[in-house]
Amino acid sequence: MKRIIVTALGALALAGCAPQRLEGPAAPVTVKIIAFNDFHGALETPGRAIELQAADGSLVKVPAGGAAYFASAVKSLRAKAANSVVVSAGDLTSASPLVSSLFLDEPTVKALSMAGLEINAAGNHEFDRGADELKRLQRGGCAKLTRVEPCQIEPFKGASYTYLAGNTIQADGTSLFPGTALRSFGSGRRKVTIGFIGLTTRLTGNYVDPAGIKGITFADEAETANKLAADLKARGADAVVMLVHEGGYPARSDQPEKCDGLSGPIVEIAKRLTPAVDVIVSGHTHRAYICDYGATDPARPLLLTSAGNNGVMLTDIDLSFDPATKRVTAKHARQVIVQGDGVTSSAGPVKPTAAFPTFAADPAVAAHVARYAAAAESRAKRVVGRASGPILRDEHDDMKESPLGLLIADSQLAATRASGAQVALMNPGGVRASIMPRDGQVTFGDLYTVQPFGNNLQVKEMTGAQLRAVLEQQFAKTDGTALLFPAGLTYSYDLSKPEGQRIIAPLIDGQPLRDDAVYRVTVNSFLGGGGDGFTAFKAGKDVAGGALDLDALEAWFARGQVVDPPALGRVKDVTPR
Structure with a gap:
C-alpha cells in the first residue's frame, strides 16, 4: 500500500516539476461532398424561376441555374472546406437545350470540367447517342459517331472528370466504365479515404435506342453496389458514397431539404443495401430531397440526397470522421440554390430574392457559354x-x-x-x-x-x-x-x-x-x-x-x-x- 502511495506522490511531484497538458479527443476530419444530378446541358439560365419555400414558410420564385453561376457556387463551397470533392449522379448531357445539344454537348462537358467536377455516375440519357459516343465524351477527340459533326467550334479534349457505371455489363462480363473510385483527404494519421460507387438505372436499356448499346446489359443497382462496397472496404475505404442514376418522388416539390412521403425505385434500392454505404447521391426523377434514411431503417443510417435538375441547386454534404478510428461520426446535408442575377420568364422578369444567397457569374465559364451561344444564336432565333x-x-x-x-x-x-x-x-x-x-x-x-x-x-x-x-x-x-x-x-x-x-x-x-x-x-x-x-x-x-x-x-x-x-x-x- 505504501509503495502505491509513494509512487502516486512521485507522479504528482513530477507533474509539479513538468506540467503536462491533458489532450482531449482529436478534432474530426470533415470532407465536403458537393453533389448534383441531371444537369442536361443547361448552360444558360433557364427562362423560368423555380418555386421554393423560404425560411418563413412563404413560397418564393427564385431565378436559379446557369453554368456560370453554378461554377461560382461550387467554387464558393470549396473555398470554405479544407477537404472537398465534387460529384454527380448522371444525365449531365443529352436531352439538352440547343446551345449544348447542337454541339454534341461538348460545351457542357467542358463547362462542368471547368467547374471542378471530379466523378460522375453515367445516367441513361448519356447513352442516348450510343456507348461509343459516351466514351468519346470521356476520352475526347473528334471522331464522327453520330449524324452531327463534332468539334465544330474547337478541338474537344474530353471530360476532366471520371465516368463510373459499374453495372453496365458487356458481353465479356466486364463493365463498360469503371464501377468505383477512391479519393483520400488529409495526411498522416488524419488521412481518410472515401470510396465512390457509380451506377446507372438498370432500366437504361428501356430508355435509349437499343442500336447504341448492343451487347450491354444493365445489372441490378443494389446487388452491384453491395459487391462494389465490399471491394472498396477491402481496399481501405473508410466510407462509401453511392452515386446512382435512379431516384424517388417526395410528396412536395417546394421543400428540397425534406423527403416527406418519399416513394419510388430509390426507396427499394436503399432497403437492399449493405450498411457499408454511408451516402446515396441519387437522380433521374428530377426531384430534390434530403433524407435521413436511418430514421426509417436504423440498420442503414445512410443519408439520401438529390438536387433536382438543370443545375438549379447543389447538395452540400459534410461527412465527419474520427481520425483515430476512421469511422464516420456525423453526416449533414443542405441544398444550396444556384441563384444568379435574375431571369426573364414568359410572365416577365424575375429578380433575385433575398430569401436565398446570390452568386456572381464565373467569368471564364460565362465567356465559354457565350461563345457557344453566339454560334447557335442564328439557328435558335x-x-x-x-x-x-x-x-x-x-x-x-x-x-x-x-x-x-x-x-x-x-x-x-x-x-x-x-x-x-x-x-x-x-x-x-x-x-x-x-x-x-x-x-x-x-x-x-x-x-x-x-x-x-x-x-x-x-x-x-x-x-x-x-x-x-x-x-x-x-x-x-x-x-x-x-x-x-x-x-x-x-x-x-x-x-x-x-x-x-x-x-x-x-x-x-x-x-x-x-x-x-x-x-x-x-x-x-x-x-x-x-x-x-x-x-x-x-x-x-x-x-x-x-x-x-x-x-x-x-x-x-x-x-x-x-x-x-x-x-x-x-x-x-x-x-x-
Whole structure:
C-alpha cells in the first residue's frame, strides 16, 4: 500500500516539476461532398424561376441555374472546406437545350470540367447517342459517331472528370466504365479515404435506342453496389458514397431539404443495401430531397440526397470522421440554390430574392457559354411559326395527356400520311419542355428544346391486335406506367379490368379498331426499337422511313396558320372510383 502511495506522490511531484497538458479527443476530419444530378446541358439560365419555400414558410420564385453561376457556387463551397470533392449522379448531357445539344454537348462537358467536377455516375440519357459516343465524351477527340459533326467550334479534349457505371455489363462480363473510385483527404494519421460507387438505372436499356448499346446489359443497382462496397472496404475505404442514376418522388416539390412521403425505385434500392454505404447521391426523377434514411431503417443510417435538375441547386454534404478510428461520426446535408442575377420568364422578369444567397457569374465559364451561344444564336432565333399561346407538357404525371404531346403526335401523323400512316403515337419522355411563344412567335430553338434527340420517324404495319397490345402495355410495363400520346386514335381505359382487357372502344379515324385488320402506325425510332419498355412495337413490320421528328414538328408550325394547343380528351380514364 505504501509503495502505491509513494509512487502516486512521485507522479504528482513530477507533474509539479513538468506540467503536462491533458489532450482531449482529436478534432474530426470533415470532407465536403458537393453533389448534383441531371444537369442536361443547361448552360444558360433557364427562362423560368423555380418555386421554393423560404425560411418563413412563404413560397418564393427564385431565378436559379446557369453554368456560370453554378461554377461560382461550387467554387464558393470549396473555398470554405479544407477537404472537398465534387460529384454527380448522371444525365449531365443529352436531352439538352440547343446551345449544348447542337454541339454534341461538348460545351457542357467542358463547362462542368471547368467547374471542378471530379466523378460522375453515367445516367441513361448519356447513352442516348450510343456507348461509343459516351466514351468519346470521356476520352475526347473528334471522331464522327453520330449524324452531327463534332468539334465544330474547337478541338474537344474530353471530360476532366471520371465516368463510373459499374453495372453496365458487356458481353465479356466486364463493365463498360469503371464501377468505383477512391479519393483520400488529409495526411498522416488524419488521412481518410472515401470510396465512390457509380451506377446507372438498370432500366437504361428501356430508355435509349437499343442500336447504341448492343451487347450491354444493365445489372441490378443494389446487388452491384453491395459487391462494389465490399471491394472498396477491402481496399481501405473508410466510407462509401453511392452515386446512382435512379431516384424517388417526395410528396412536395417546394421543400428540397425534406423527403416527406418519399416513394419510388430509390426507396427499394436503399432497403437492399449493405450498411457499408454511408451516402446515396441519387437522380433521374428530377426531384430534390434530403433524407435521413436511418430514421426509417436504423440498420442503414445512410443519408439520401438529390438536387433536382438543370443545375438549379447543389447538395452540400459534410461527412465527419474520427481520425483515430476512421469511422464516420456525423453526416449533414443542405441544398444550396444556384441563384444568379435574375431571369426573364414568359410572365416577365424575375429578380433575385433575398430569401436565398446570390452568386456572381464565373467569368471564364460565362465567356465559354457565350461563345457557344453566339454560334447557335442564328439557328435558335429563326422564327418557324406562330402559336396562340403556351403549348404545355405535363411535367409531373406521365399518365395524363398534354397539349404538346398531342400536337407532336399530330405533326408526326401529318408528316407520314403520304406513306399511308393512319395513327401516330408519341412517348411522354420525348417531350422535354413546353413551348412558350414570345409575342406569338415560335422559334427553331423552342422546338429543338422540345425534341433534342433527333429520332427518325418510322411507319410500321401492325394488326389491330398488335396495336391493342401496345396500348395495354402502357399499364403493364415493369418500369412504371406511361400514356402514349395518340393522333388518329381515341379510346378509353379501365384499370379495374384484367390485363389485356383494359382498352375500351378504340377508334381509328372514327371507326372501331378490328383485331384482324392491318394499320399503319407512326412512331419515332426510339419507340420503334422497344424504347421506354414498349417492346410490343417490335412485332410491327417496318414499311417506310420518315423525316426527323424535329423536322415534322417544324413543318407543322410552318403551315402558315396560328397553332392552337390541341384539346384534351383523346384518351379517357373510365376506371371506377
